[in-house]
Amino acid sequence: MANITYLPGGIRRYFYQKLFRLVTLSMVGLCLLFLVFLLGRLFYQGAGAFYHYQIHLPVKIDLSSTDARDIYNPTAQDLANTSFSPLLQNALLKQTPYDMTQAEKKSLFSLLSPESLFTLRDKIIANPSNIGHNTTIPFSLSGTAQQYLKVGRKELIHHDMTQKLNLEHNHDDFDFHSGYRIFSTKDTFNQKLKNHKCTLNQENDLECHFGTSDPSLFIRAGNLYGKIKQINFERSGKETVFVKIYTAPKDVIVSSISHWTLTTSPLEQSKRKISDMTMIITEDLLSTGMIRSQIPNIPFFTNADSRNAEQAGILGALTGSLMTILVCFILALPIGVFAAVYLEEFAQKGKMSTFFEININNLASVPSIIYGLLGLALLLNIFGLPRSAPLVGGMVLGIMSLPVIIIATRTALRSVPQTLRDAAMALGATKVQTFFHHILPAALPGIMTGAVLSLSRAIGETAPLLLIGMVAFISDIPKHIFDTATVLPVQIFLWSENPEIAYQEKTAATITILLLLMICLNGVAIFLRNKFETKY
Amino acid sequence: MLVLYCILTAFIAGYWRYNATETSRHKGTFYPYTSMQYAILTSIWALLIFIFGFFVFHEYTQDSYFITTLFTLSVGGGNFLTLLFPDAGKINERIFKTLLWLSASFAFIVTVGIIISLLSNTFTFFTKYSFIDFLFGTTWSPQIAMRADQVGASGKFGVIPLLTGTLLITTIALSVAIPVGVGVAIYLSEFATKKFRIWVKPILEILAGIPTVVYGFFAAVTVAPFLKSLGEGYGLTVSSESALAAGLVMGMMIIPYMSSLSDDVLHAVPQSLRDGARALGATEFEMIIKVILPAAFPGIISAFILSFSRAIGETMIVLMAAGLAGNLTFNPLNAVTTFTVQIGTLLTGDQEFDSVKTLSAFALGATLFLLTFILNIVAVRMIQKYKANYG
Numbered sequence: 001m002a003n004i005t006y007l008p009g010g011i012r013r014y015f016y017q018k019l020f021r022l023v024t025l026s027m028v029g030l031c032l033l034f035l036v037f038l039l040g041r042l043f044y045q046g047a048g049a050f051y052h053y054q055i056h057l058p059v060k061i062d063l064s065s066t067d068a069r070d071i072y073n074p075t076a077q078d079l080a081n082t083s084f085s086p087l088l089q090n091a092l093l094k095q096t097p098y099d100m101t102q103a104e105k106k107s108l109f110s111l112l113s114p115e116s117l118f119t120l121r122d123k124i125i126a127n128p129s130n131i132g133h134n135t136t137i138p139f140s141l142s143g144t145a146q147q148y149l150k151v152g153r154k155e156l157i158h159h160d161m162t163q164k165l166n167l168e169h170n171h172d173d174f175d176f177h178s179g180y181r182i183f184s185t186k187d188t189f190n191q192k193l194k195n196h197k198c199t200l201n202q203e204n205d206l207e208c209h210f211g212t213s214d215p216s217l218f219i220r221a222g223n224l225y226g227k228i229k230q231i232n233f234e235r236s237g238k239e240t241v242f243v244k245i246y247t248a249p250k251d252v253i254v255s256s257i258s259h260w261t262l263t264t265s266p267l268e269q270s271k272r273k274i275s276d277m278t279m280i281i282t283e284d285l286l287s288t289g290m291i292r293s294q295i296p297n298i299p300f301f302t303n304a305d306s307r308n309a310e311q312a313g314i315l316g317a318l319t320g321s322l323m324t325i326l327v328c329f330i331l332a333l334p335i336g337v338f339a340a341v342y343l344e345e346f347a348q349k350g351k352m353s354t355f356f357e358i359n360i361n362n363l364a365s366v367p368s369i370i371y372g373l374l375g376l377a378l379l380l381n382i383f384g385l386p387r388s389a390p391l392v393g394g395m396v397l398g399i400m401s402l403p404v405i406i407i408a409t410r411t412a413l414r415s416v417p418q419t420l421r422d423a424a425m426a427l428g429a430t431k432v433q434t435f436f437h438h439i440l441p442a443a444l445p446g447i448m449t450g451a452v453l454s455l456s457r458a459i460g461e462t463a464p465l466l467l468i469g470m471v472a473f474i475s476d477i478p479k480h481i482f483d484t485a486t487v488l489p490v491q492i493f494l495w496s497e498n499p500e501i502a503y504q505e506k507t508a509a510t511i512t513i514l515l516l517l518m519i520c521l522n523g524v525a526i527f528l529r530n531k532f533e534t535k536y
Numbered sequence: 537m538l539v540l541y542c543i544l545t546a547f548i549a550g551y552w553r554y555n556a557t558e559t560s561r562h563k564g565t566f567y568p569y570t571s572m573q574y575a576i577l578t579s580i581w582a583l584l585i586f587i588f589g590f591f592v593f594h595e596y597t598q599d600s601y602f603i604t605t606l607f608t609l610s611v612g613g614g615n616f617l618t619l620l621f622p623d624a625g626k627i628n629e630r631i632f633k634t635l636l637w638l639s640a641s642f643a644f645i646v647t648v649g650i651i652i653s654l655l656s657n658t659f660t661f662f663t664k665y666s667f668i669d670f671l672f673g674t675t676w677s678p679q680i681a682m683r684a685d686q687v688g689a690s691g692k693f694g695v696i697p698l699l700t701g702t703l704l705i706t707t708i709a710l711s712v713a714i715p716v717g718v719g720v721a722i723y724l725s726e727f728a729t730k731k732f733r734i735w736v737k738p739i740l741e742i743l744a745g746i747p748t749v750v751y752g753f754f755a756a757v758t759v760a761p762f763l764k765s766l767g768e769g770y771g772l773t774v775s776s777e778s779a780l781a782a783g784l785v786m787g788m789m790i791i792p793y794m795s796s797l798s799d800d801v802l803h804a805v806p807q808s809l810r811d812g813a814r815a816l817g818a819t820e821f822e823m824i825i826k827v828i829l830p831a832a833f834p835g836i837i838s839a840f841i842l843s844f845s846r847a848i849g850e851t852m853i854v855l856m857a858a859g860l861a862g863n864l865t866f867n868p869l870n871a872v873t874t875f876t877v878q879i880g881t882l883l884t885g886d887q888e889f890d891s892v893k894t895l896s897a898f899a900l901g902a903t904l905f906l907l908t909f910i911l912n913i914v915a916v917r918m919i920q921k922y923k924a925n926y927g
Contacts, residue, residue: 017820338640343640367849367850370654457745460745469884493855504757507753515750
């Protein structure tokens, strides 16, 4: 770098130079920043899909409460036809120590996902020796419970309090289902109740009711966890709180507590999917360890797509992708390499070959959706192949990768020095011999790199596959290449249109997996290129 | 497991066969592989046959006959590899020349087939709808009458709104991509040290390799709501599917493409120009602005044309982030639609194949194909002339 004082024209030129360098460097920095931001945001959004919560519920497998009670030695077929929901319901009710109304029971049973019945049934059929005993089986929680555990919990506001509260068990009130207690205290809840609508009752006390369209307040002290239903503020400053406790049986009597937590949920119960009671019971089971998170989220990797957000998985799309890429590879690689070899080595150089070369070069930069149009017109309409099959998808992607592979092969072949060919011919080899013995091995790294790169591009292609019908909702894993299937990028596209949070999480997680796949493929290409490259 | 057994057998068979043939027939000739590599290739072949069979005929793999057939194939397949290294002979020459010629003709048929299928369907479309109305009409509402007496179901297939939509999004994309792309190329070719290049080039390749669905998801979920809330903070009405969101993200997608093309162009400028500029006392900034960029100008223009053609052909980003309504507007905060989005949405539905709606998609495809074809030919010609000047 020249010394400033020797630069004719003075400092201004030096300044422009520095500025320009800074500006172009900042462009590079912008690109890197964008990449980091994009990937970081995707990983962050998708992180929630890689773990899920399960409940390890002890179930007594007692057939006397099911339809199979009259069958002596039930076979697997008999068991498959039985409904085991009474078992599940009893198991859940055992974990909650107080009497519930029918509506509350229904809310409690919604804690488990719809496939828990099938999980229980499969476990019973697999181990019939367990009939009559207790076993602990992990069940998936439902979508709303999972959403609460992953996201909703963090929105609760906790206040730790140390004022002493006195408790009384209330027997004679209109809500005859148990667990209803009264706390009376002075001046504790006043400041927590800003902007709440309260009315004056007959004794001129302020009465504040907390219904389903008001923000929820909870009290937690040790094992007791309850929801505040009503607070009366008397003129003397005394506060009477009516609390419904869901986690202790009705005959446990506690007289005072000194360390407790007041929790507020900013969203009202009517605007939430999970009810207050279910929330409290979930928190209780979480603290005893019965509800645990499982990393990794196994159903995400072993299920196909589903209408239930928490059951949807990517195995169907992965299998479809694999089959499609296989067909694409088998079609495009041999034809592409051999066509390029013919054009480069064996064809007469004339008008035809130049025309073909121009055609191929232009086809390599044609938008990919045009190949979808070709697939639709030719393969689906004229040839009548099955829609949405990996065979058709693979053929479309193969036709799309063909120009790229041809160009890569021709570049690789051209980079082999002419001396190699001349030497082989001079020693009496035929054209086919020189090609297969000398030129092909020398050009193989370039060909392989080009093939792997075009493959990694084909894995991420969506637009042509949309046109040949892979956009339908497929809930099975495809069994062979004529079966209906979908591919990973199309699965991403389909899930991204669904506004449910669980689907958005899964979309981001699938994107992460797709990017990992492509990075692996690109890594393989770079590895092959570095390992087999021979310098002439 | 049976698979490993097959592969092991294929490995051993390949190794033995290679050794046997080598010692007896090819003594003293140059053979590019060691016997270990040949054995590995044979086992890879066996594995591929197994995977292929497993996936293609999944539902038959319970059958034991099939398993044994696969087994025999994979063992015998190892010996099939000797066909890849044929000995001399007229018949061998003929066979392989024919095989190669067949592949080349297939590739040729494919390229011609694309053009034919597009053109034939386009002609069918233009027999049902007027050419002038298509090219110069300013309404795009692709509906067709399901019944003869349906009211208000006559479709208009005027392409101008699509054209303006495409141009709007592409302009936004290129106005992001060109400065950043050329700037990155200049830094990497003139100012960067070798170490910097070794680290940054792969990162740019990663950016280029990300599938466009990912960009589309990012645009729809992150960029569009952000722009909407930003605009509403200033009192503007921003559609939730604005052209700006799609354009910005598309620009980010094109940056690596533009920068690698510009990098090639800048490298093609001969060293003598650079040396001459430095000898006359120019700073790097002056050298780039006054000597190199003017010299590389045709190349950069052709890079611009290629990025332009890439941008107009992009589907997924616009499909997910921009809208479907054919608005004729130049306001980047509105929703617009492009050629590719219309092709995609017109064909994913229940239409019989001969209806005007479906055929219009082919007409759009033909227009797109023609546009990109012409742009590519122009760009390649420019690059050739430019390289001829400095070759």
